Amino acid sequence: MNASRRAYPLANLFANPGWWLALAVVLILPLTLNSGTLATEVLVYALAVLGCNLLLGYTGLLSFGQGIFFGMGSYTLGILMTRAGLGLPLSVLLALVAGALTAALVGWFAIRQRGTYFVMLTLAFAQMFYFLAYSLPDWTGGDNGLLNIPRPPLSLFGMTLMPLDSPWRFYTLVAVCFLVVFWLLQRVTASVFGRTLLAIRENETRASAVGYDTRRFKLAAFALSGAVTGLAGAFHALMTGIAPLSNIEYHTSEMILVMTVIGGTGNLFASVLGAAFYVLMSDWLSTLWPRWLLLLGLLLIGVSLFMHKGLWGLLQRGWTALRRGRAAAAAPEGAPEGER
Amino acid sequence: MSSNRSGSSAAMPPAASTAPLGGAANADAKGDMNAPPLLDARGVVKRYGKFTALGGVDLRVRAGTVHSVIGPNGAGKTTLFHTLTGTVPITAGTIQFAGHDVTHEPDNVRVRRGIARSFQVTSLFANLDVRENLRLAAQGAHPTGAFDMWHAPGRRREIAELADAILQRLGLTARAGTAAGALSHGQQRRLEVGMALAARPRAIFLDEPTSGMGVDDLDGMKTLIRGLAADHTVLLIEHNMNIVMDISDTVTVMQQGRVLVEGTPAAIRDDDRVRAAYLGNMITGGRA
Amino acid sequence: MNVYLLQVVNGVGVGMLYFLLAVGLSIIFGLLRFVNFAHGAFYLLGAYFCYQAVAWGLNFWLALLLVPLVVALLAWLAERTLLRRVYDRPHEFHILITVGVALVLQEVVILIWGPLGDNVATPAALQGVVMWGGFIYPKYRLFVIAFTAVFALLLWWLLEGTRLGSAVRAGSESAEMVSLLGINVFRVFGLVFALGAGTAALAGALAAPIRGVDPFMGLEALGVAFVIVVVGGMGSFSGALVGGLLIGIVQSVMSTLWPEGARLMIYVAMAAVLLLRPHGLLGRG
Numbered sequence: 001m002n003a004s005r006r007a008y009p010l011a012n013l014f015a016n017p018g019w020w021l022a023l024a025v026v027l028i029l030p031l032t033l034n035s036g037t038l039a040t041e042v043l044v045y046a047l048a049v050l051g052c053n054l055l056l057g058y059t060g061l062l063s064f065g066q067g068i069f070f071g072m073g074s075y076t077l078g079i080l081m082t083r084a085g086l087g088l089p090l091s092v093l094l095a096l097v098a099g100a101l102t103a104a105l106v107g108w109f110a111i112r113q114r115g116t117y118f119v120m121l122t123l124a125f126a127q128m129f130y131f132l133a134y135s136l137p138d139w140t141g142g143d144n145g146l147l148n149i150p151r152p153p154l155s156l157f158g159m160t161l162m163p164l165d166s167p168w169r170f171y172t173l174v175a176v177c178f179l180v181v182f183w184l185l186q187r188v189t190a191s192v193f194g195r196t197l198l199a200i201r202e203n204e205t206r207a208s209a210v211g212y213d214t215r216r217f218k219l220a221a222f223a224l225s226g227a228v229t230g231l232a233g234a235f236h237a238l239m240t241g242i243a244p245l246s247n248i249e250y251h252t253s254e255m256i257l258v259m260t261v262i263g264g265t266g267n268l269f270a271s272v273l274g275a276a277f278y279v280l281m282s283d284w285l286s287t288l289w290p291r292w293l294l295l296l297g298l299l300l301i302g303v304s305l306f307m308h309k310g311l312w313g314l315l316q317r318g319w320t321a322l323r324r325g326r327a328a329a330a331a332p333e334g335a336p337e338g339e340r
Numbered sequence: 341m342s343s344n345r346s347g348s349s350a351a352m353p354p355a356a357s358t359a360p361l362g363g364a365a366n367a368d369a370k371g372d373m374n375a376p377p378l379l380d381a382r383g384v385v386k387r388y389g390k391f392t393a394l395g396g397v398d399l400r401v402r403a404g405t406v407h408s409v410i411g412p413n414g415a416g417k418t419t420l421f422h423t424l425t426g427t428v429p430i431t432a433g434t435i436q437f438a439g440h441d442v443t444h445e446p447d448n449v450r451v452r453r454g455i456a457r458s459f460q461v462t463s464l465f466a467n468l469d470v471r472e473n474l475r476l477a478a479q480g481a482h483p484t485g486a487f488d489m490w491h492a493p494g495r496r497r498e499i500a501e502l503a504d505a506i507l508q509r510l511g512l513t514a515r516a517g518t519a520a521g522a523l524s525h526g527q528q529r530r531l532e533v534g535m536a537l538a539a540r541p542r543a544i545f546l547d548e549p550t551s552g553m554g555v556d557d558l559d560g561m562k563t564l565i566r567g568l569a570a571d572h573t574v575l576l577i578e579h580n581m582n583i584v585m586d587i588s589d590t591v592t593v594m595q596q597g598r599v600l601v602e603g604t605p606a607a608i609r610d611d612d613r614v615r616a617a618y619l620g621n622m623i624t625g626g627r628a
Numbered sequence: 629m630n631v632y633l634l635q636v637v638n639g640v641g642v643g644m645l646y647f648l649l650a651v652g653l654s655i656i657f658g659l660l661r662f663v664n665f666a667h668g669a670f671y672l673l674g675a676y677f678c679y680q681a682v683a684w685g686l687n688f689w690l691a692l693l694l695v696p697l698v699v700a701l702l703a704w705l706a707e708r709t710l711l712r713r714v715y716d717r718p719h720e721f722h723i724l725i726t727v728g729v730a731l732v733l734q735e736v737v738i739l740i741w742g743p744l745g746d747n748v749a750t751p752a753a754l755q756g757v758v759m760w761g762g763f764i765y766p767k768y769r770l771f772v773i774a775f776t777a778v779f780a781l782l783l784w785w786l787l788e789g790t791r792l793g794s795a796v797r798a799g800s801e802s803a804e805m806v807s808l809l810g811i812n813v814f815r816v817f818g819l820v821f822a823l824g825a826g827t828a829a830l831a832g833a834l835a836a837p838i839r840g841v842d843p844f845m846g847l848e849a850l851g852v853a854f855v856i857v858v859v860g861g862m863g864s865f866s867g868a869l870v871g872g873l874l875i876g877i878v879q880s881v882m883s884t885l886w887p888e889g890a891r892l893m894i895y896v897a898m899a900a901v902l903l904l905r906p907h908g909l910l911g912r913g
Contacts, residue, residue, distance in 0.1 A: 202467055
């Protein structure tokens, strides 16, 4: 055991590597991709998936409503920047708040039920918000969405920090925010609060019996999830310049959920994996074959049957198999040989 | 799932109560017969649709006593506990605890009043380790602290110390890092009691703590319960008459959702109605 | 006055189709205890298979009989090979796998028939209108109402009067008990799943001449099916009927008053039922 530890000093990294792996992804994307927009898209959806995972993986809540918060983030930013003329940082912040508030509202209702009824409630709300957005074109632009969302240079307190006109420059901003949010979520999930959420997921009756008001915790989880997802929606609007109806559509909720489960619900970095996989695959495959969603469907079936810890679980299994293989190879040769 | 039957009772420490584990008001001395009861439940009714599980139960428990509730299956004992601890909402009646009207308070609120319970059917955080189970239970008595989204658990030393003390008292220190679901049945039943202890309650409700336990584990549990009586008010549902008669101050006998008779263990043992209800109908739980 | 009567009759027709669509989903939930996100895809297949069959010159009546059977067979195979394996997993996997199946089926439809959709001709015998006093109404729509009513009776008889039906109803109370009684529960599950898919396919085939076919009709149908199942009560046959008719009529009437609101409103109704009376109007929970 010691031998393999020394041979693989990085083995400990797998105990809590999350943020470093996220950093690695942020650095690798510009090196491997040509399109800054595509790289940004990966991080935008990674944020959305993190929000979904907070509910599913950590609180045990399967929400079909993530598209609501994503869309609200986009719309809020769009409205504030095109109609109210607010600056970029403030609009992003308020979009985040809008996401949190909407999630608190939806959550407050949805939490009143559990299990399948809860899932159905989130679905009903998702559809409600969609049709609401559709029928209020003065606010949302209806079918067309909000157009011509600007991307002014980043300025704080009057000081211009950085122009955001090129895709890679914008990527830098999103990457920094992403890493900060990832780090914050790591703290939250490792905190007393995070552990309480896990307990609620594990056995809600027991959690209530030992003194926790499970509704309040679930509501807080919803608000957090909404904030992160709203932020993602805001960045999406800035990235594309539009706040389309599709962001608040059921399909978006479904895809975010799919990315979450594909990545794996065991930890935060798995969400980055899930989003990266989906966004990159869809970009790559859709140029090869317009019916690539067929492959996604097959993948989903495969994940449900064989890979229920998602891509992260697959990597974990591979890593463990690798270590076991090496350790087995090292063992018969005795201690001195094993120390390398 | 490892079975640990031979080792479990040997690992039990003596039942001396240690200071950090005392109930919040462990000065509740029994003996003052004129003091108002700690728990005063009147006319408790619980209906599930058309089925009446409890048809008007009165229960008064004096502080510092061990009060057992016995009766045939289906008598409504667990349902009574559910209403007293807030696990299920009450249909009618009132419940006063330590001078507060807790009738409509949900279970998590009653924990802060000083009521904690164990379950008849083991209900732990199966995939979390034993120590984490106890930490959660200990923190549950101070739930606002659990909204801390910044600090990892362990910052509040009294919670960590409490969890460790309970681990020791339960004889589970060696298994602190094991998943609760991987414990033997007897160890899980002990952990159930430990979860209630962790809230440092005034009144501890134990629902058939020895259920399903083998002979080896039984002695350990008996010692544990006896140890509890020193610094808590204990409400006990038990089928094991050995334990009931040995440690109870008062025994309430229930049948078909009502109280049949109540008194000291000796009085109950000699009561004809109880004999008939129990011995005659232990399986069917019907009328005497 | 006549306009509203027209909308109500339309609503009954739509409602009966909704019932057909939802009853399978409701029964599947009642027995298998999971929500089938592939249900809309069976509706989709029913519509497209019928469309294709008629294009090949097959008799409409024959198509109406064969298409649901074919789809039911496909569904039965899917249950046996795929779905059976995830019953014991947490419900996100049930949802995930059926979403996967739905996606695959939708893409296959687009592969074969293209992304645009088409109109479907009403069968010759049912073209034209019926005139009754001052009331004029398309023949085909009346046929749909009559046909689904008869089918509903058949289905009701199947569930209440046959051994399979009893097994299904008992199984939704306790699958364990049923298997202890010597009935092969898994075979019942498979048959129920196939039955549910078959009724959805029938709904699709009947709906095609009214609304045409397009690859995304499955998604739309799924949403509506969920609403009806929730409002009527999960697992309830009569709930699907009452819920379907209620939603169908209200939606039809609303579509003349406030079109966008009609779609919004059915989901508000769904949320309201889930919050206030989750077992639905007629469900037992």
